[in-house]
Amino acid sequence: MLITYIYQLLTLLVLILVIRCLFREKSLNMQIVACMVLLPLALRVLMIK
């Protein structure tokens, strides 16, 4: 289904941006928050959950 592939691409883009933020972030707390955001995004990109 084309719409699913588009959705996965968009999610992947957000995932990459969050990883970028993780490495640029100077606050450890915010880095932990970024990782909490990463997990469901990664599971959705891989269509596991």
Add this chain to the structure above:
Amino acid sequence: MEKLYGNKITALVLLGLTALIGVWVSLSFISMWQDDAVYPQAGFKNKMLSEYFAGIANTPVDTAVYIQTGPEKGGTVLLLGGSHGNEPAGRLAAVVILENARVKKGRLIVIPAANPMNLTHTAAQDAHPQRLDLPLPSGKVRSFRMGARDSNPIYEWPNPDTYIHPASGQQLAGNEKSNLNRCYPGVADGSPTEQLAYAIVQLIKKEKVNLAIDLHEASPEYPVVNAMVAHERAMELAATVAMELESMGIPIRLEPSPKNLRGLSHREWGDATQTMAILLETANPSHGRFRGKTDQRLVITGQDKAYAKAATLGRLYIDYKGDQPLRYRVGRHLAALGLLFKNLGEVAPDKAVEIGGLPAFSQIMKTGVGAYLADKARGR
């Protein structure tokens, strides 16, 4: 409080930890993708639902259909378990029938996992157990997945804000697009759940099913519980069975299928085909909003303090006396099914069926469900 500083090394460590957690939870989620093992009684032939509607072949929608034909001609009965993955009594009653039934007259069709897409995930925020482990008398354990009400969103998405039932234009909550029992009679080129509903209706038509039964569970605070909902064509049969159940000491509420409540099996199967459509509900406290910790113990025993309190306040639609065990819920379904099979010939003599090998209500209550499951290794 002193601010904690991060850098690229902490980012890398955290990313590694996240990846580890990701692998761990992924393995847990992926474990639900494997079908539960079932062991049909000798005589059942295995087909796939896609043989009735090729549009679902090789998709996550397709599911196993088991057919047993007796030596004597008679009617055809269809039994659906697992329409909702979080209603284990309906699914297990279908599995018990699949693993024990010996058809002497007519035909029996069993679909133990009617919506395979709802068994591959649990609903977010419901905190349900993923599995139900049932001990067998031999000490072995048979494991069955506890899924969700709706189809897995990795297959069925996006849900609209409002789901418009295609056949009637009736407006429903958006998530009902993922609910098999709101999508009947289905749409051939619709969403995965609508295609599944369409395939089941094609099966009913092609196999000329005389009696079709959908097995469910619901919350004790829901009015249609410990109930039999019947299409008008099935009402005579359902009323006969309801009286017999009451005489056995099994209270049952008989509900006519509302004509303006569209998309449900008891309405659409009856309207779209010539079958007698019936839906059975038991009361499952692990379903309801009052429940406490939702673990296997709650699903199997139905014991919940909040439900006991709700019962004293008169808020429930069942006579809750502290529990509602799985054996009772499966036993209720089996008792009703046995009577429906027995009485089908009373209302339609040329469509009679005779099905042996089914445990009686008292036997299930005495020994539990595990005693009537095939004694095989852990069913994963």
